[in-house]
Amino acid sequence: MGILERSHLTIIREVAREGSLTAAGARLNLTQPALSHAVRKIEMQLGVKIWRREGRTLVLTQAGQWLLSLANRLLPQFSLAEQRLEQFANGERGTLRIGMECHPCYQWLLNVVSPYLERWPKVDVDVRQKFQFGGIGALLGNEIDILVTPDPLHKPGLNFTPVFDYELVLVVGHGHRLYGTPSVTPEQLASETLITYPVPPERLDIYTQFLQPAGIAPRQQKQIETTDIMLMMVAHGRGVAVLPRWLVDEYAPRFDLHALKLGDEGIAKQIFLGRRETDDDIEYLTDFVKSASEPGAVV
Structure with missing residues (x-):
C-alpha cells in the first residue's frame, strides 16, 4: 500500500x-x-x-x-x-470570508464591514452566497470563515453567536386589500402571489412556521434575487413578500409599503454568526463577531 x-x-x-x-x-x-x-x-x-x-x-x-x-x-x-502562510510571509493579516444564508442582511452587513475595514487595514473581506455543501458544510470545509444565518445547526467544532433579534412580517403595497390591517392569517394568503428570494420552500419560515402548519399554500410563488426589485413588485401590486420588519421600515417611505404581523403572535427570529472553534485565536475574526454583536451594528 x-x-x-x-x-x-x-x-x-x-x-x-x-x-x-x-x-x-x-x-x-x-x-x-x-x-x-x-x-x-x-x-x-x-x-x-x-x-x-x-x-x-x-x-x-x-x-x-x-x-x-x-x-x-x-x-x-x-x-x-x-x-x-503566503499572507503571513507578505506581512498581511488575511482575508475574512463571510458566507451569507440571510438574503436581506446585506444592508446590515455593510454597516458592520465598513468600520471593520477601517480597524483592520490589512484584512480583506470576501462575501459568498453559493456553497459547495451548504452554509454549514462550507464552514466545516473551510470554504468560509464566518456564516451569517438565521438557522444555526449546532455541530461539534462550531460556535454560533446571536447578533440581533428581528420579526418577520408580511409586506403589502398601498392598493392591496390587506393594507392597513394589523395582522394576517394563513388562510388570507391562499389567494396571494408570494414573492420570495430564490430559496427552497423548506428553508423559508413563511412556509415552515406559518403556511404549512395550517395546510395552506399560496396561489403562486415568484422568486426574485434583489430586495429592491422584490419590494418594487410588491408596491406595484404584483404580489406580497415576507421580510424582516427592520428592512421594511427602511424601505417603506420609498415604496409606500405596509407591514403586517404574521398571525397573532408574529414570527420572531435571530441572526447568528457561526465560526469554527479552532479559529478562536484569530484576532481579526473574533473582532468581527464582537463588533457585529454590538447594538450599533443593527440597522
Whole structure:
C-alpha cells in the first residue's frame, strides 16, 4: 500500500468534476495520455481500484467515492493553509470570508464591514452566497470563515453567536386589500402571489412556521434575487413578500409599503454568526463577531 498524496486527491477531484480525462487534463495542464498514466499509477500506488470504465466514461468505485469525499474536505484546507502562510510571509493579516444564508442582511452587513475595514487595514473581506455543501458544510470545509444565518445547526467544532433579534412580517403595497390591517392569517394568503428570494420552500419560515402548519399554500410563488426589485413588485401590486420588519421600515417611505404581523403572535427570529472553534485565536475574526454583536451594528 503506497502513501496517499495531495496530487492524488487533486486528480480524483478533477476527473470527477469534468467527467473525462481530456477535460480534466486541460484543467490540470496535462495531456490525456499523461493523465491516463497518472490515473493508472495512483491505483498501483494505493493498491485499490478507484475507477471503472462504463463505455467512454470513468466511474468512481466505492473506494473512489470515499477518496472524492476526502478530497472535497481536505483540498480546501490545503488551499487555505497555503493562502494564510503566503499572507503571513507578505506581512498581511488575511482575508475574512463571510458566507451569507440571510438574503436581506446585506444592508446590515455593510454597516458592520465598513468600520471593520477601517480597524483592520490589512484584512480583506470576501462575501459568498453559493456553497459547495451548504452554509454549514462550507464552514466545516473551510470554504468560509464566518456564516451569517438565521438557522444555526449546532455541530461539534462550531460556535454560533446571536447578533440581533428581528420579526418577520408580511409586506403589502398601498392598493392591496390587506393594507392597513394589523395582522394576517394563513388562510388570507391562499389567494396571494408570494414573492420570495430564490430559496427552497423548506428553508423559508413563511412556509415552515406559518403556511404549512395550517395546510395552506399560496396561489403562486415568484422568486426574485434583489430586495429592491422584490419590494418594487410588491408596491406595484404584483404580489406580497415576507421580510424582516427592520428592512421594511427602511424601505417603506420609498415604496409606500405596509407591514403586517404574521398571525397573532408574529414570527420572531435571530441572526447568528457561526465560526469554527479552532479559529478562536484569530484576532481579526473574533473582532468581527464582537463588533457585529454590538447594538450599533443593527440597522
